[in-house]
């Protein structure tokens with residue numbers, strides 16, 4: 052796909068960091084090695100809920116290990132995630148706890164010269180736990196007399212008592228839901244669940260900390276926000292921010308797993324400060340699995356609808372099992388409300404969300420942040436409505452979706468904006484033709500052991516969390532752009548790339564704006580001391596928000612460039628243009644139509660340096676005042692083996708409305724990856740716990756947890772992707788995000804495909820063979836009894 | 839204290855003789871002793887393929903292999919795949935051209951598996967590629983472009 056409006060935007064180019072990745076030269080946190088570095092290990096709780104009665108580290112210390120216990124670390128209560136404004140941040144943890152709330156929670160940490168020695172020191176630790184009754188089910192946890200995980204937490208600076216393990220509750224109401232349901236010709240109602248999927252990023256979390264001579268620290272960590280990591284470390288360890296340098300390090304996959312400052316970062320820093328030596332801490336896969344997981348969902352959903360398919364009301368009630376600590380449940384519930392109300396127009400609506408503590412690994416954001424969960428329920432219901440009213444499922448969607456010109460509040464009630472670009476209809480209709488929708492047949496026409504079905508799911512994600520007014524969530528990015536004396540360009544930002552090509556997109560935008568060949572635009576290594584604040588690379592905000600800050604800095608730089616050029620070639624700066632001249636490998640500033648009035652960007656920069664006019668440089672902090680929806684549509688074909696309950700994804704069409712697509716190959720790659728994880732959420736993935744011990748059933752093994760391999764995905768021929776042809780007026784060069792949107796619609800599409808194959812509505816994800824078989828058996832029994 | 843042993847290896851064409859403990863894993867010797875961090879440690883239990891290297895031309899999981907067990911072997915890690923002059927192997931080129939790299943963490947293992955496959959089967963079918971990669975996890979790409987890239991290298 053080449054877009055004639057642009058030189059590099061929309062063109063397939065090799066990613067800049069790709070060469071390092073294919074040659075093994077890309078350095079991730081776990082690859083950092085420093086002189087005299089100690090290796091750390093953490094003693095973790097075998098109990099799901101226990102008080103720590105006694106700790107003896109003397110034997111470990113005798114072996115030469117440096118040890119930290121809850122006594123040695125700051126007692127400050129904090130929240131790992133720092134994206135919400137302080138007043139809306141729930142704080143319920145300390146660097147090391149005096150009471151453990153899930154199996155695998157770190158209690159004591161050791162650091163020693165070698166990993167082997169650290170392991171021996173770990174074995175030599177003596178910790179006495181006083182086991183407490185534990186609770187694993189959120190509904191049980193809310194009962195009177197259930198084991199209490201937290202007595203009180205801090206909300207901002209206020210002490211907030213916790214009752215019945217309810218971490219927080221949120222409600223959103225518009226209109227009168229009871230009235231809306233009364234006005235309906237049909238009321239449908241169902242209950243849906245999704246599992247506690249594990250992020251499964253290939254790089255387990257790692258951190259290295261070096262104490263500096265000035266009392267400061269340098270940190271290399273798997274993190275999506277170097278600035279939030281720095282600020283949190285500053286407040287925990289009482290070190291001025293000017294002495295904390297958090298380096299931006301490539302991340303081996305994230306999917307939200309490092310949206311917060313992971314607990315191991317503070318532990319590593321505490322060890323390094325005590326040892327006054329560099330310390331490295333790399334989590335084992337098992338430890339990583341006990342660190343975080345996706346927010347599961349339990350959703351009760353009711354819709355009222357007119358005979359013609361128009362929705363009259365919607366009511367979504369959810370209970371979210373957040374595990375032992377509250378990382379971001381409050382904004383999560385706000386977003387879940389937002390995802391719900393912004394999918395389909397609801398004249399009357401109600402949302403109620405309750406987040407509940409249980410003795411399990413803490414849940415955090417994972418691709419979609421409550422969105423795949425809500426969309427699974429909503430998209431399943433759209434098909435139910437279509438079936439009941441005998442309308443084509445695509446038509447029900449077309450009739451009700453929130454689109455162009457309508458108000459939308461995807462990021463929750465406080466973040467409202469109007470939709471200015473929308474490719475929903477285009478994607479539904481084109482995808483319908485591509486997948487052969489009309490030929491899919493109804494479930495009643497399908498017989499035999501193997502049955503195929505096609506399902507549709509649509510959804511969206513917001514591009515960031517920006518809004519005209521400051522809300523509960525912070526959102527802005529800072530970027531610096533500078534033209535070097537040879538005409539090349541440096542871009543400096545704290546923005547991250549998680550693999551999707553965010554930084555490449557930024558470089559393309561700067562190249563496009565400055566008319567400089569792409570290979571002359573570099574993304575500089577960055578850290579917290581050399582960059583301005585960037586909230587976090589999350590919420591599908593990289594291109595739309597982070598990219599926009601780079602573009603704005605480039606626009607400022609261009610003004611300076613033209614000003615300097617005008618002095619040299621004596622042309623009014625407003626009349627100048629800059630275009631890439633690939634034969635010279637240079638940008639050229641020119642006056643169109645006047646061949647004599649040309650000068651290369653390098654000549655301008657060099658002249659400015661020699662004459663002492665200064666560097667061509669600009670720094671910009673930029674907040675987007677919108678967070679437009681990037682819409683997605685998935686069509687999925689599955690094959691159900693009615694004898695075993697196995698479901699195989701056979702074919703898929705995935706589309707996104709990302710506005711202008713900056714990196715087509717990488718954007719399509721996002722769709723393919725998102726689809727794979729979305730199918731995983733639908734059919735495969737969950738972290739379950741042994742009820743007697745509170746341990747993970749999968750034992751920390753990836754193969755027992757199960758993720759899809761190359762053999763499980765549809766063939767090259769059977770998987771297609773495409774982009775809607777739209778332009779987002781508020782986006783940099785018309786762009787919106789892709790990221791999280793890519794997996795939001797998938798689980799719903801899969802469930803609908805299963806229904807189309809076997810005529811059974813499965814509402815519990817993952818839809819495992821056992822669940823399929825028991826549903827098939829139930830269905831057969833009901834048939835026999837004449838329903 | 840464990841006694842150390844000297845092992846003789848040819849790693850990426852270079853003769854090395856690291857001193858290793860009897861229980862040292864190859865992945866750690868490569869990453870720590872030889873500072874070849876391109877080989878990735880992802881699970882440590884043989885479940886993801888991220889630590890794959892070629893030993894005498896055959897793929898092995900270096901997280902499950904003792905360094906002493908490969909004494910005398912010829913080892914290829916991701917750092918040795920490009921030519922000594924720095925020019926890329928066709929598989930590496932294909933990964934870049936097909937957008938087969940996202941976070942890059944699975945990439946070294948994938949490229950070495952691809953090298954192994956193409957050495958045995960110069961034009962593998964798609965099915966064969968997928969089967970060959972079944973032990974290598976990628977969380978980012980959904981495998982689509984990895985399979986495509988490897989397929990494009992077939993003759």
Ligand code: FES
Pocket residue numbers: 878879880881882883884885886887888889890899900901902
């Ligand atoms: S690290 Fe060796 S197989 Fe995963």
Ligand code: FES
Pocket residue numbers: 253303304550938939940941942943944945975976977978979
């Ligand atoms: S590219 Fe990230 S795991 Fe494969």
